[in-house]
Amino acid sequence: MSSADIYKEIILDYYRNPRNFGKMEKFDSSARDSNPLCGDEIEMQVKFEGSKISEVRFVGRGCAISQASASMLTELAKGKDVEWVKNLSKDDILKMLGNPDLGPSRIKCALLGMKVLKQAVYSYAASKTEV
Amino acid sequence: MLKSYFIDVKGILHDFPILSRKINGHRLVYLDNAATTQKPLQVIEAVNDFYLKHNANVHRSVHTLGEEATELYEGAREKVASFINAGSEEIVFTRGTTESINLVRFAWAEKYLEKDDVILLTMMEHHSNIVPWQLVARKKGAKLRYVGVDKEGRLKFDELERDIAGSRILAITHCSNVLGTVNDVKKACSLARKNGVLTVVDAAQSAPHIRVDVREIGCDFLAFSGHKMLAPNGIGVLYGRKEILQEMDPFHGGGDMIKEVFLDHATWNDVPYKFEAGTVNTGGAIGLAEAIRYIEKIGIENIEKHERAVTQYCLETLSKIEGLLIYGPQEAKGRVGVVSFNIKGAHPHDVATILDRNGIAIRSGHHCAQPLMNHYSVPAMCRASFYLYNTLEDVDRLYQGIKKVKEVFG
Numbered sequence: 001m002s003s004a005d006i007y008k009e010i011i012l013d014y015y016r017n018p019r020n021f022g023k024m025e026k027f028d029s030s031a032r033d034s035n036p037l038c039g040d041e042i043e044m045q046v047k048f049e050g051s052k053i054s055e056v057r058f059v060g061r062g063c064a065i066s067q068a069s070a071s072m073l074t075e076l077a078k079g080k081d082v083e084w085v086k087n088l089s090k091d092d093i094l095k096m097l098g099n100p101d102l103g104p105s106r107i108k109c110a111l112l113g114m115k116v117l118k119q120a121v122y123s124y125a126a127s128k129t130e131v
Numbered sequence: 132m133l134k135s136y137f138i139d140v141k142g143i144l145h146d147f148p149i150l151s152r153k154i155n156g157h158r159l160v161y162l163d164n165a166a167t168t169q170k171p172l173q174v175i176e177a178v179n180d181f182y183l184k185h186n187a188n189v190h191r192s193v194h195t196l197g198e199e200a201t202e203l204y205e206g207a208r209e210k211v212a213s214f215i216n217a218g219s220e221e222i223v224f225t226r227g228t229t230e231s232i233n234l235v236r237f238a239w240a241e242k243y244l245e246k247d248d249v250i251l252l253t254m255m256e257h258h259s260n261i262v263p264w265q266l267v268a269r270k271k272g273a274k275l276r277y278v279g280v281d282k283e284g285r286l287k288f289d290e291l292e293r294d295i296a297g298s299r300i301l302a303i304t305h306c307s308n309v310l311g312t313v314n315d316v317k318k319a320c321s322l323a324r325k326n327g328v329l330t331v332v333d334a335a336q337s338a339p340h341i342r343v344d345v346r347e348i349g350c351d352f353l354a355f356s357g358h359k360m361l362a363p364n365g366i367g368v369l370y371g372r373k374e375i376l377q378e379m380d381p382f383h384g385g386g387d388m389i390k391e392v393f394l395d396h397a398t399w400n401d402v403p404y405k406f407e408a409g410t411v412n413t414g415g416a417i418g419l420a421e422a423i424r425y426i427e428k429i430g431i432e433n434i435e436k437h438e439r440a441v442t443q444y445c446l447e448t449l450s451k452i453e454g455l456l457i458y459g460p461q462e463a464k465g466r467v468g469v470v471s472f473n474i475k476g477a478h479p480h481d482v483a484t485i486l487d488r489n490g491i492a493i494r495s496g497h498h499c500a501q502p503l504m505n506h507y508s509v510p511a512m513c514r515a516s517f518y519l520y521n522t523l524e525d526v527d528r529l530y531q532g533i534k535k536v537k538e539v540f541g
Contacts, residue, residue, distance in 0.1 A: 039510035062510065106484060
């Protein structure tokens with residue numbers, strides 16, 4: 001197996017030039033998580049218009065897989081609604097990354113961004129729910 | 132270039148069938164020995180032999196198998212004791228270094244530590260020699276203080292000399308699992324003793340690789356794990372000075388740690404049995420004894436010299452790579468075979484994955500030493516660590532692998 005199986009050009013591209021990287025002044029929800037195995041960190045900030053995501057940005061540090069995955073996800077999530085995020089699955093993320101051959105420990109790197117985005121979205125939904 | 136071998140590596144490779152495995156089409160180069168080592172056939176067969184022929188519970192049954200199991204288990208204790216120059220009643224079998232240190236925490240520190248006492252640690256401790264002390268400090272209102280690390284990755288001994296007076300416990304690693312630094316624990320324990328400070332030495336990264344003599348070090352406690360020295364998982368050792376073990380409270384309560392049990396109280400068994408409640412890991416202890424026999428057959432001094440040669444070669448080879456930063460001492464003197472590094476532009480996990488694609492196993496991450504990662508302002512490092520079966524050719528393979536990393540991330 002060659003290294004190219006995982007490090008597809010698109011992943012390296014997003015790692016080197018992360019899209020939607022940085023923080024927003026104003027946002028509706030945010031979440032942060034880390035991967036104790038690698039020390040990957042991702043923080044996302046999300047702005048909503050109604051139930052739709054109008055903007056999402058992230059900051060973080062870590063391996064190419066974690067950072068590229070988070071960055072690609074921010075692009076994908078823009079304009080989508082809360083339900084879309086809630087229904088995101090592992091397979092969706094792998095498909096987004098071009099189905100790299102990841103083992104059980106590296107898959108956590110790939111899924112960190114999704115975990116953080118879901119947390120931010122669930123927090124937002126909870127804040128809109130009447131007690 | 133270093134060519135002299137102190138160990139006939141080719142001769143012993145037959146003892147480690149796992150090392151001839153192919154990983155992703157390449158011969159496995161196993162450089163994750165600071166995490167755990169591979170096990171030779173001799174150890175696997177000794178454990179097998181116990182379960183096939185002698186298995187029974189120790190210290191209880193008087194039938195033949197019970198006596199045989201007890202003899203094997205206590206024989207293992209004697210083997211461990213002579214390996215580190217201790218008395219056999221000073222050897223407590225545990226699950227590993229982590230449990231050994233937690234035993235000191237529960238059975239000594241919970242009893243004797245007082246409010247505002249200071250526990251002196253170092254910045255290069257493994258989490259297992261930090262977190263137990265944090266927990267007991269919180270409970271007893273004690274304080275933690277850390278001895279720093281200098282640019283070269285050596286302990287700032289002047290800070291230790293300054294802070295030892297007024298401390299109650301000194302918990303110090305013999306060898307750093309990240310930097311490879313060998314600390315002068317003999318000097319540290321001598322300073323501690325003069326100031327009436329209890330000493331706990333983490334020997335997880337030293338006992339497998341260099342001579343460890345508890346009398347020479349002069350420590351009160353010393354902990355290490357079997358799995359990092361050719362033995363099975365789940366067996367470890369706590370050495371404790373006999374007088375201290377005797378005055379301590381028990382660790383776990385249960386069978387075999389008691390002398391007499393009444394409805395409302397119990398009296399404790401003699402040391403070390405007081406600390407070995409429940410059915411013990413007999414197979415593990417037997418495996419550890421066999422591992423020590425294996426190490427002694429080769430000679431711990433030969434292992435130390437061989438690893439120093441491989442380490443020096445590794446330091447010289449890796450330092451030729453542009454954009455590669457090695458942490459810790461830059462020469463093999465005063466360090467063991469643990470080499471941590473980072474490559475500019477490539478996260479350690481990406482490095483480890485690409486190396487794995489080329490059959491090379493290294494560790495990447497924070498190495499259970501987050502305070503040290505923060506000291507160097509990095510989230511993670513790559514780590515290659517050697518043992519008696521590694522060769523200069525393995526270092527060459529690592530070098531070739533890193534070149535491939537640079538092709539992807541360069």
